[in-house]
Amino acid sequence: xxxxxxxxxxxxxxxxxxxxxxxxxxxxxxxxxxxxxxxxxxxxxxxxxxxxxxxxxxxxxxxxxxxxxxxxxxxxxxxxxxxxxxxxxxxxxxxxxxxxxxxxxxxxxxxxxxxxxxxxxxxxxxxxxxxxxxxxxxxxxxxxxxxxxxxxxxxxxxxxxxxxxxxxxxxxxxxxxxxxxxxx
Amino acid sequence: xxxxxxxxxxxxxxxxxxxxxxxxxxxxxxxxxxxxxxxxxxxxxxxxxxxxxxxxxxxxxxxxxxxxxxxxxxxxxxxxxxxxxxxxxxxxxxxxxxxxxxxxxxxxxxxxxxxxxxxxxxxxxxxxxxxxxxxxxxxxxxxxxxxxxxxxxxxxxxxxxxxxxxxxxxx
Numbered sequence: 001x002x003x004x005x006x007x008x009x010x011x012x013x014x015x016x017x018x019x020x021x022x023x024x025x026x027x028x029x030x031x032x033x034x035x036x037x038x039x040x041x042x043x044x045x046x047x048x049x050x051x052x053x054x055x056x057x058x059x060x061x062x063x064x065x066x067x068x069x070x071x072x073x074x075x076x077x078x079x080x081x082x083x084x085x086x087x088x089x090x091x092x093x094x095x096x097x098x099x100x101x102x103x104x105x106x107x108x109x110x111x112x113x114x115x116x117x118x119x120x121x122x123x124x125x126x127x128x129x130x131x132x133x134x135x136x137x138x139x140x141x142x143x144x145x146x147x148x149x150x151x152x153x154x155x156x157x158x159x160x161x162x163x164x165x166x167x168x169x170x171x172x173x174x175x176x177x178x179x180x181x182x183x184x
Numbered sequence: 185x186x187x188x189x190x191x192x193x194x195x196x197x198x199x200x201x202x203x204x205x206x207x208x209x210x211x212x213x214x215x216x217x218x219x220x221x222x223x224x225x226x227x228x229x230x231x232x233x234x235x236x237x238x239x240x241x242x243x244x245x246x247x248x249x250x251x252x253x254x255x256x257x258x259x260x261x262x263x264x265x266x267x268x269x270x271x272x273x274x275x276x277x278x279x280x281x282x283x284x285x286x287x288x289x290x291x292x293x294x295x296x297x298x299x300x301x302x303x304x305x306x307x308x309x310x311x312x313x314x315x316x317x318x319x320x321x322x323x324x325x326x327x328x329x330x331x332x333x334x335x336x337x338x339x340x341x342x343x344x345x346x347x348x349x350x351x352x353x354x355x
Binding site: 021024028029030033036037042045046049050054058116118119122124125126134137141142147162163165169170172173176177 | 193194196197198200208226228229231232233235236237239242243245246248250252253255259260280
């Protein structure tokens with residue numbers, strides 16, 4: 001586990017609430033991005049992010065440190081997202097995805113407009129994957145987690161993650177080709 | 185060859201997402217050099233992965249994190265309030281007041297109905313008397329009810345006499 005995380009967890013165990021705040025600030029955006037990709041809209045992602053840290057606050061004193069803290073947080077996030085998917089969720093608004101993206105990699109005004117549209121189509125294609133495929137795709141392609149960590153989070157073998165990723169990428173390729181999206 | 189292709193395509197996902205060791209990468213490249221089907225598949229999967237990665241990151245709306253931290257702190261504070269106090273507050277909140285009133289009314293009515301309709305506790309003397317009645321007696325005595333009343337009265341007296349006796353012995 002990250003030395004800084006270990007120190008913060010120890011400080012929190014000693015009763016320093018500010019250590020928990022530091023952990024929230026460190027991981028809140030990653031947790032939010034995973035939830036956002038999983039759920040497709042800001043409101044649900046915000047609710048899940050809040051719930052992740054509430055649960056983390058409750059359970060952190062019992063965290064054994066065998067896995068990395070972010071693995072543990074992502075596991076809570078994915079489980080909450082899968083639960084929420086099982087219930088009704090707010091549907092993503094058309095064009096909303098594009099509005100929340102940053103412009104990294106799209107320097108010119110024309111590129112930006114084109115990039116937003118592609119970003120929306122990509123988000124739509126990802127949102128149409130089955131939930132577990134979506135979770136693995138998000139963790140691998142957007143959070144850059146190694147397969148071993150993804151397997152821990154998803155509670156399956158590395159082989160299963162690789163096979164699922166393969167199936168997901170094929171589906172995404174077909175979906176994006178159907179929308180006329182080509183590689184940049 | 186087909187099995188080899190399946191295996192290569194699974195390894196390819198790792199190659200595309202950047203976790204394959206250099207010697208494995210070289211083996212993949214050797215296969216792709218001779219297999220057109222895998223080459224096409226590899227190219228399109230890689231293109232999809234690149235497209236997905238280049239789609240950018242989501243960022244929360246301005247001001248969101250300040251509000252988020254405020255709400256989180258409030259909820260954590262709320263968790264510290266004892267359970268009993270939280271339950272009382274929950275029951276008293278206007279949002280749950282109607283539900284609470286309905287549940288309370290239904291509970292009171294159910295308890296009242298249960299008390300009213302419950303059968304009375306059996307008289308121990310009557311139980312004793314009933315044990316003394318045989319089938320022959322029931323068939324030969326037409327007015328057994330009246331007889332039972334007499335016996336019950338007698339047994340009650342007997343119980344009273346026993347109590348008196350015990351009291352005298354106590355003195």
